[in-house]
Amino acid sequence: MKYADGGALLVAVLKELGIDTVFGIVSVHNLPLVEAVDRELRFVPVRHEASAVNAADAYGRARGSIGCALSSTGTGAGNAAGSLIEALASGTSVLHVTGQVESRFLGSGRGFIHETKDQLGMLTAVSAYAATVGSADDAGRVLREAARAALASPGGPASVEWPIDLQYAAQTDAVREAPADVLPVADIADATELLRAAERPLIWAGGGATDARTELAALVEATGAGLLTSNSGRGAVPEDHPQVIGNFATTPAVRALLADADLLLTVGTHFRSNETADYGLELPAAHVQIDLDAAALGRVYPVAHALHGDAAATLAALLPHARQADPEWTDRVRRVRTEVRATLHDTIGPQAAICDALRAALPRDAVVARDVTIPSSSWGNRLLEMYDPRANVFPRGGGIGQGLGMGIGAALADPERPTVVIAGDGGLAVHLGELLTLAQERPRLTLLVFNDGGYGVLRNMQDRYADRRSGVDLTTPDFELLARACRLPYLRIADAEHAAPVIQEAVGSDGPVLVEVDLAALGPMKNPFTPPVKIPGT
Ligand SMILES: Cc1ncc(C[n+]2csc(CCOP(=O)(O)OP(=O)(O)O)c2C)c(N)n1
Numbered sequence: 078m079k080y081a082d083g084g085a086l087l088v089a090v091l092k093e094l095g096i097d098t099v100f101g102i103v104s105v106h107n108l109p110l111v112e113a114v115d116r117e118l119r120f121v122p123v124r125h126e127a128s129a130v131n132a133a134d135a136y137g138r139a140r141g142s143i144g145c146a147l148s149s150t151g152t153g154a155g156n157a158a159g160s161l162i163e164a165l166a167s168g169t170s171v172l173h174v175t176g177q178v179e180s181r182f183l184g185s186g187r188g189f190i191h192e193t194k195d196q197l198g199m200l201t202a203v204s205a206y207a208a209t210v211g212s213a214d215d216a217g218r219v220l221r222e223a224a225r226a227a228l229a230s231p232g233g234p235a236s237v238e239w240p241i242d243l244q245y246a247a248q249t250d251a252v253r254e255a256p257a258d259v260l261p262v263a264d265i266a267d268a269t270e271l272l273r274a275a276e277r278p279l280i281w282a283g284g285g286a287t288d289a290r291t292e293l294a295a296l297v298e299a300t301g302a303g304l305l306t307s308n309s310g311r312g313a314v315p316e317d318h319p320q321v322i323g324n325f326a327t328t329p330a331v332r333a334l335l336a337d338a339d340l341l342l343t344v345g346t347h348f349r350s351n352e353t354a355d356y357g358l359e360l361p362a363a364h365v366q367i368d369l370d371a372a373a374l375g376r377v378y379p380v381a382h383a384l385h386g387d388a389a390a391t392l393a394a395l396l397p398h399a400r401q402a403d404p405e406w407t408d409r410v411r412r413v414r415t416e417v418r419a420t421l422h423d424t425i426g427p428q429a430a431i432c433d434a435l436r437a438a439l440p441r442d443a444v445v446a447r448d449v450t451i452p453s454s455s456w457g458n459r460l461l462e463m464y465d466p467r468a469n470v471f472p473r474g475g476g477i478g479q480g481l482g483m484g485i486g487a488a489l490a491d492p493e494r495p496t497v498v499i500a501g502d503g504g505l506a507v508h509l510g511e512l513l514t515l516a517q518e519r520p521r522l523t524l525l526v527f528n529d530g531g532y533g534v535l536r537n538m539q540d541r542y543a544d545r546r547s548g549v550d551l552t553t554p555d556f557e558l559l560a561r562a563c564r565l566p567y568l569r570i571a572d573a574e575h576a577a578p579v580i581q582e583a584v585g586s587d588g589p590v591l592v593e594v595d596l597a598a599l600g601p602m603k604n605p606f607t608p609p610v611k612i613p614g615t
């Protein structure tokens with residue numbers, strides 16, 4: 078195939094990938110790409126390249142596929158790096174296309190506009206795949222190879238740098254069918270005995286289990302096991318299932334369950350520090366671990382039987398060997414599920430009304446994009462039930478400021494469905510400019526800003542462990558005025574009783590709404606939230 082320029086070729090590749098909306102900032106180094114996307118698809122001009130990547134990432138997460146971000150050379154590509162790191166940490170699929178100096182000046186160091194030292198090296202460090210388009214006959218191959226790498230398991234962001242002269246050039250595209258991925262099925266022979274004998278089984282699902290929803294649900298049913306999840310594994314089986322305990326592994330009741338379990342089957346999980354009490358959580362010795370990534374097997378916890386394979390295929394192979402657990406164990410699992418949820422509901426005080434109101438107002442598949450803020454870490458990542466992994470959008474690498482960009486991307490992935498963003502005042506300030514993207518694109522998005530006048534989580538740590546506060550008290554805007562300045566509707570929650578009516582009104586709107594939660598007026602949680610990190614000497 079021949080294309081008039083790189084933009085036309087990019088649009089063709091994006092259509093193959095099912096992408097209809099692209100996020101980015103226009104530049105002299107990506108003009109042909111932005112103009113073609115804007116003509117043929119939808120181009121969303123965000124205000125920072127990091128947000129372009131966050132939005133593309135969450136667009137892909139919400140659809141269970143891939144998104145696309147466009148940036149400029151040098152500073153633009155560098156601005157994208159923090160959010161590429163997030164997609165790398167999550168193994169989520171982003172096609173990031175960025176500029177490069179004219180091909181004849183590549184690496185010449187003569188100060189061509191936007192030129193930077195070793196841009197490919199920078200992109201390689203923060204992407205699962207990075208490549209340079211080398212000629213006008215090769216861009217189609219590079220773009221498709223990048224998308225394929227991004228979509229493969231464990232995946233991640235793929236960055237393509239494209240010299241500006243080659244973007245303008247007429248393109249020849251030799252479409253070649255890529256071979257289909259052949260995923261390994263683990264040899265389960267050694268593990269089946271443990272499964273057959275298990276009377277008190279638990280299963281732990283990570284993000285890798287979200288591609289095996291049917292098989293996982295079948296095994297949960299066939300065994301009567303309790304299902305624990307990492308934050309990333311949430312929704313792999315809907316969280317209103319009575320055996321789904323969810324992201325509560327470090328609670329005392331679940332630690333006691335783990336101590337009494339005679340089998341733990343873990344599926345596609347990193348055992349991240351925040352979910353294992355800094356790797357201090359004790360797991361049963363009878364631990365069977367499934368992972369597509371051989372390096373993950375036994376990396377954090379010792380494993381009795383390591384099963385290197387695709388989660389869905391390996392779970393399906395295990396299923397015929399499953400037997401029902403001791404009914405008393407399954408009853409205990411159900412009781413623990415109810416108990417850990419009731420305890421947390423009580424602990425978070427007046428914020429429980431907000432959590433309840435969200436669940437009541439939202440469709441089951443609505444995305445709740447969560448920035449790194451106390452409401453997310455305490456209840457949004459656990460208590461607020463998730464029924465579909467595609468609805469569970471949050472920065473797995475823990476970087477603040479990414480929630481609003483992610484929410485915008487997720488909202489535009491399905492414009493009919495309401496989307497909610499949970500953000501703190503501190504996290505929102507990182508990319509405050511994206512309020513203007515929200516105001517311009519007007520997606521069906523409710524932005525819940527929890528305003529406590531600073532970096533609350535670090536303030537709580539300093540109040541508990543230090544003798545003074547450092548860098549945690551912040552000037553925050555008058556959010557009502559700010560919303561008005563951006564022509565965004567504004568609502569306020571200052572009392573638990575406001576939660577249900579305000580959230581219902583906001584979620585029912587067909588456009589964006591900024592809802593400020595005034596935490597000083599709302600009142601405190603029972604205990605100030607501090608994160609699960611160790612401070613020496615405490
Ligand atoms: C990119 C990045 N910078 C710094 C941090 C450290 N950090 C974690 S939470 C937090 C405070 C967030 O404040 P806010 O969004 O207001 O939420 P709150 O803790 O007040 O609920 C900070 C600074 C981080 N996680 N990521």
Ligand SMILES: [Mg+2]
Nearest residue numbers: 501502531533
């Ligand atoms: Mg705050």
